[in-house]
Amino acid sequence: MKILKIILIPIILVIISIVFYALSNGQQKKIDSASIVIDGTETLVVYGGEYQAIIRNIDFEAYYIKVESTSEYLKITTYSQEEEIQKVFGIRVKKDNEIYDSNVVSNVHSDELIVIDEIDAYLFNLSLEENTIYDMQFFRLDDNQDENNIEIEVFNIPNDVYNLKIFFDSVSLTTLLFSVLYFTGGLIMYFFKKKKISNK
16 A cells, blocks of 8 residues: 555656646747747737837847838838948838738837947837737848848737746646655655565
């Protein structure tokens, strides 16, 4: 009966750990759906609210960046250290089959030249509605022959989803570790007592 208990309890704990790991994966999928790459495709926005932008893959020789919200699109320009224009990009995020509304850009950090290495804030925010399909257009506005483009990702991760994932991860890991410790400790105690009895 003692050895059965040593085996059975860890198995139950491992099952609990697997269940919470699966729940954590479910939350991760929700987090992934709250992160959108603006790449010219139509995207269903699951969570409404303020989406903050991350810009990656900026050319190594680019020194400044400038973001401007116009009535037709959001304009992103990179400059050399001598303030010469290098590349100009446009993004137009609009509801599917509707005309562009510049109010979708809820905030621009600055429309002045910003030193790229000193960026300490999100360059712009988008206000998106939940359960709505958006056309995420991305295009070039310059004549530069270099086809290397920036990458723009916007995200809005709800705190309750993120906190729940952390909780599920913690429970999954804790129960798994406890099952290993219980099984190992139980076996040691079992064989120690068995040996002690046999030596009497």
